[in-house]
Amino acid sequence: MADETKAPEQTSSGPRGGDRPGGDRPRSGGPGRGPGGPGREGGRKFFRRKKVCKFCVERIEDINYKDYRLLGQFVAESGKIVPRRLTGVCAPHQHRLSTAIKQARNIALLPFAGRAS
């Protein structure tokens, strides 16, 4: 009996990667890499539009703590560093940007916390 019940489960949900007790819902595995719409922002079918990394496009390599105007574009009103998925910055540049923002905060060129929070 156990074999009989197992066999059909395996054939049907084999390629989907294991037995899911919730039935055969076509969950393409992985955290919403494709059209990341349904389930994320309630009603958006596709990505907003492909945001590009400002530093890659304009080829700015020197992300310094001194140019607070450039850094200020990536800081919210509350003073928080804006996440990558909103600004479209690529990973290595985001890392450098975040170090520069933290240095600028230490030398009072940028605030730690704004008025909102």
Place this chain on the structure above:
Amino acid sequence: MNRTYELMFIVRPDMTDEDLEKLISNLQAVVPTAGGTVKSVEKMGKRRLAYTVRRFHEGIYVLLVVEGGGAMIHELERRLRVSEPVIKFLTVRVDEEQKRLEKIKKIRDARKKVSAQPVTPAEGEVAAPAAETTATA
């Protein structure tokens, strides 16, 4: 011993110019005794601070670029910490970053030169396939 550091410090806004000069020359005097060189001094002027530091809302920013070893920075920072008009300072080591930037610049310049050089042969090459395509088509 060829580490480059950027030392940025904030001085209270009610300092006179000559006091500021005295302070900077005091700091500069430390550098050669520790075996380093001062690359540049830049007074960035009075700026509004992003947050209150020791009950000040404004400050005079000074940037000092020096070259030397870690012990020299140790001494400089000690002096800054002790001196009363300095309200904040930040030391950043920049020689690795400068090396990286120079490398990128070199690669980009080399790439530009390669693309800019062969002007006439490129025209010849472009003309030939164009002729071929028109002949065949």
